[in-house]
Amino acid sequence: MAMTLSTSISSTSKTLIFKPLFSPNSIRLSCNRRSISRRNLRTRAKLLRDDEKTVVVEDSFPVEKGLAGGEAGKVDAGSSGDGTPGALERWAIKIEHSINIALTDSVIKILDTLYHDRHYARFYVLETIARVPYFAFISVLHLYESCGWWRRADYLKVHFAESWNELHHLLIMEELGGNSLWFDRFLAQHIAIFYYFMIVVMYAISPRMAYHFSECVESHAFATYDKFLLLQGDELKKLPAPEVAVKYYMNEDLYMFDEFQTDREPYTRRPKIENLYDVFVNIRDDEAEHCKTMKACQTHGNLRSPHDSKDDPGCVLPQADCEGIVDCIKKSLKPTT
Structure with a gap:
């Protein structure tokens, strides 16, 4: 599945002119494309500013050759012998994508109706919901680990780092007043509870x-x-950055910030915060990095911590592995050799 999200900002004299690849009305989710292509996700977010170098977020995590939903090079009954998805797996992927698209579109329509012109409240709801999948992933993985079915430290590290990043997005929206109304807090929290159990299952x-x-x-x-x-850029540049954003993005210790960006080497992205516009640019680019990491995770066993070094494996543990509860139970019943 391919996705291109691109925004270019070019400067002429002292005026910044926004030139999006497509108009705001034509913005669409890449996951709305019902293609089941296994190509890498490509997310592009470009920012050109006076006297500053280009900030580029592109080229998703390289996917290892193998099956989506199986270890690299592993072949099962639903796949062809050359490592590409077979007819059964392609059918399953199509069904999964269709369900996900329908669920996502439903939530988007609700948010569009309730938060048409209340941006910070909408962002507060989004960020409250955005942390939930990572909590769910970690919960299930800890259960598998407790049962002796699974042991992949990279997944726990990266998913926790993703939740840590989304937490600070949420704190920023709270400082901006996005949670000022009781209704917004009630809606966000109850959606999050339902969302958590749905993702766990x-x-x-x-x-x-x-x-x-x-x-x-x-x-x-x-x-x-x-x-x-694009719509509020000029106004955002006149407003100061929230204190929590400055502390998070300008912190000397950005280990957790680097950890969730699995498509890039550590220390290669260092945000600059001068005003509220810069804050939202970095939040947007964070979401692009999350998107690429989630794409990489769809190929089972493809995720790795950006801080892990092949030359220094550290504490090596047996890599028990499984994909889903059915696979875990099947592997637990097999005699060990």
Whole structure:
């Protein structure tokens, strides 16, 4: 599945002119494309500013050759012998994507109706919901680990780092007043509770489906912030950055910030915060990084921590692995050799 989200800002003299690749009215989620292509997701977010170098977010995590939903190079009954998805798996992926698209579109319509012109309240709801999948992933993985079915430290590290990043997005929206109304807090919290249990069940049945659903949510978040920057950019540049944003993005210790960006080397992205516009640019680019990580996770076993070094493996543990509750139970019943 391919996705291109691109925004270019070019400067002429002292005036910044926004030139989106497509108009705000034509912004669409990449996951709305019902193609089941296994190509890498490509997310592009470009920012050109006076006397500053280009900030580019592109080229998703390289997918290892193998099956989506199986270890690299592993072949099962639903796949062809060359490592490409077979007819049965392609059918399953199509069904999963259709369900995810329908669910995502339903939530978007509700948010569009309730928060048409209340941006910060909408962002507060989005960020409250955005943390939930990572909580669900970690909960299920801890259960598998407790049962002796699974042990992949990279997944726990990266998903926790993703939740840590989304937490600070939420704190920023709270400082901006997005949670000032009781109704907004009530709606966001109750959606989050329902969303958590839904993702737990989905992830237990099909991690690939759960990761794709999260990719759809992150794609919508990227498009939402990107559109907001295009429409409100001039006003945002006149406003100061929230204190929590300055502390998070300008912190000397950005280990957790680097950890969730699995498509890039650590220390290669260092945000600059001068005003509220810069804050939303970085939040938008964070969502692009989340989207690429979720895309990478759809190929089972493809995720790795950006801080892990092949030359220094550290504490090596047996890599028990499984995909979904059915696969875990099947593997637990097999005699060990």
